[in-house]
Amino acid sequence: MPYVSTLVSDTPTPRIWSRIKKIAGKRSRTPTPVLTTNDGAIGDAFQAANLLVHHFNADVVVVGGGIIGACAALSLQQAGKNTLLLDQYPPPHHKGSSGGKARITRLANFGPPQLMAMLEDAMARWSHLSTLVQEELVSPAPMLVVGQKTENVEKMARSVEKSGHKPTWLTVAQTNAKYKTRFTEDFTMFEDHSAGVMRADRCLHAVLKLFRECGGGVEGGWKVDAVEAGDGWVSVRGPRGTVTAQHLLLCPGPWASQLLQPLGIHLPLQPLKTKAFLYKNPSFPFACLLDVTSLRSYTYALPAMTPGSVMKIEPGESDGEGDTAFLREKVAKYVSRYLPFGREEREEECWFTESPDKEFILDRHPHHSNIVYAIGFSGTGFKIAPTVGFILACMLTGRDPGFDITPFGADRFSTTRFKSRL
Ligand SMILES: Cc1cc2nc3c(=O)[nH]c(=O)nc-3n(C[C@H](O)[C@H](O)[C@H](O)COP(=O)(O)OP(=O)(O)OC[C@H]3O[C@@H](n4cnc5c(N)ncnc54)[C@H](O)[C@@H]3O)c2cc1C
Known part of the structure; x- marks a missing residue:
């Protein structure tokens, strides 16, 4: 539970101290910081600051209330750690x-072999979470995989087979009859029945709800802008106060560099803004679509999980700034040539964070093993979040997660430079 600290014994750093004096000075009517309360005047800046700067204590502080941080916070709280989840916006x-409301889940992937066990585990964990909140968080939906390059479609089919599922090959005529599409004879296609659609907003809501129910604390509007660490302790600071804890977990998504670089962790991450477009869907069945013609930028379509029949279509690329005109034109052209969608209803904006090999990074600070970070989940992190959260909780509590996470370490990037400034 939050408490107001005795800052006198906490020896605030010069930066915090100057902020305390600034706040206390602003609120007072005289040049000397004096704060008047219901009980009467309190005469010095230390005591004034006690009331103005909050100080929290926790076993673990998690920065980032997106799906990765929320799942990790839940696993930590379930493991008996008093956990505080901070986010710069209210999660x-x-x-x-x-x-957004929808994400795709599936087992097929082009990642390292160790990823498959994690994907299978994540499906089981989402199913367990659905049971706990008595709500269907993931609905089975076949994924129609198409492409004008047969070798790309075959590569994807082999990945489906590796996951223990059998691709269902379709002819162009069968596909166009079943999905009301207009694919041409130069396409190859199959259905992947391991796929499903996730109710993304309900998933995050469910994880945060369960976390709170088992005693976890969530603070929104809490931007962390400084971190200090020592032997067995960390302290994070922001405009709303300071949190001291034994462990720190950083899950900052596209803001990763802002938090990690001051800690001396420099990773080749690229935050990219992209757009998804929502179209009226009079006739495409409840299913997902993946076009792998270009391995550089897949085109995805999935049920938007909004009221009415709406499909969300994602161009699978970005110029970094989310240039709507360019992406809208690409999607509109694809829809008018091949898909039975109606008019465009609206667009959604989303950030993803790419590492050079498009795989995520789970690691520890090189000099402070009590600081762990999880970043770079590109366009695939949602489905795997409960398993990643469990692994992160194990990394912080000294348990064996039972997964080989060596391929996801930061040391795979030769450009990584660690210069700890803590
Ligand atoms: C268009 C699109 C489609 C996608 N489709 C799929 C899909 O079909 N299937 C799938 O599995 N995945 C998909 N993904 C990927 C998936 O959504 C992401 O990998 C996942 O949401 C990443 O979550 P995160 O918690 O790492 O990041 P975020 O959700 O961005 O969370 C990071 C949080 O950290 C907070 N934060 C950052 N810095 C600070 C700070 N200094 N102080 C306090 N708080 C801070 C932020 O406010 C934010 O809430 C898609 C992504 C996009 C963009």
Whole structure:
């Protein structure tokens, strides 16, 4: 539970101290910081600051209330750690990577072999979470995989087979009859029945609800702008106060560099803004679509999980700034050529954070093992979040997660430079 600290014994850093004096000075009517309360005047800045700057205590502080941080916070709280989740905006919100109502889940992937066990585990965890909140968070929906390059479609089919599922190959005529599409004879296609649609907003809501129910604390509007660490302790600071804890977990999504670089962790991450477009859907069945013609930028379509029949279509690329005109034109052209969608209803904005190999990064601070970070989840992190959250909780509590996470370490990037400034 939050408490007001005795800052006298906490020796605030010069920066905090100058802020305390500034706040206390602003609120007082005289040049000397004096704060008047119901009980009478309190005469010095230390005591004034006690009432103005909050100080929280926790076993673990998690920065980032997107789906990764929320799942990790839940796992930590379930493991008996008093956990405080901080976010610069009140979670859930739409400003990072976890907003919106729908995501795709599937087992097929082009990641390292170790990823498959994690994806399977994540499906089981989402199903368990659905049971706990008595709500269907993931609905089975076949994924129609299409492409004008047969080798790309075959590569995807092999990945489906590796997951223990059998791709259902379709002819162009069968596909166009079933999905009301207009694919041409140069396309190859199959259905992947391991896929599903996630109710993304309900998933995040459910995880935050369960976290609060088992005693976890959530603070929104709490931007962390400084971190200090020592042997077995960390302290994070922001305009709303200071949190001291034994462990720190950083899940900052597209804001990763702002938090990690001052800690001396420099990783080749690229935050990219992109757009998704929502179209009226009179006839495409409840299913997802993946076009793998270009391995550089897949085109996805999925049920938007909004009232009425609406499909969300994602261009799978970005110029970094989310240039709407360019992305809208690309999507509109694809829809008018191949898909039975109606008019465009609206657009959604989303950030993703790419590492050079498009795989995520789970690691520890090189000099402070009590600081762990999880970043770079690109366009695939939602489905795997409960498993990543469990692994992160194990990393912070000294338990064996039972997964080989070596391929996801930061040391795979030769450009990584660690210069700890803590
Ligand atoms: C268009 C699009 C489609 C996608 N489709 C799929 C899909 O079909 N399937 C799938 O599995 N994945 C998909 N993804 C990827 C998935 O959504 C992301 O990988 C996942 O949401 C990443 O979550 P996160 O918690 O790492 O980041 P975020 O959700 O961005 O959370 C980071 C949080 O940290 C907070 N924060 C940052 N800095 C600070 C600070 N200094 N102080 C306090 N708080 C801070 C932010 O406010 C934010 O809430 C898609 C992504 C996009 C953009």
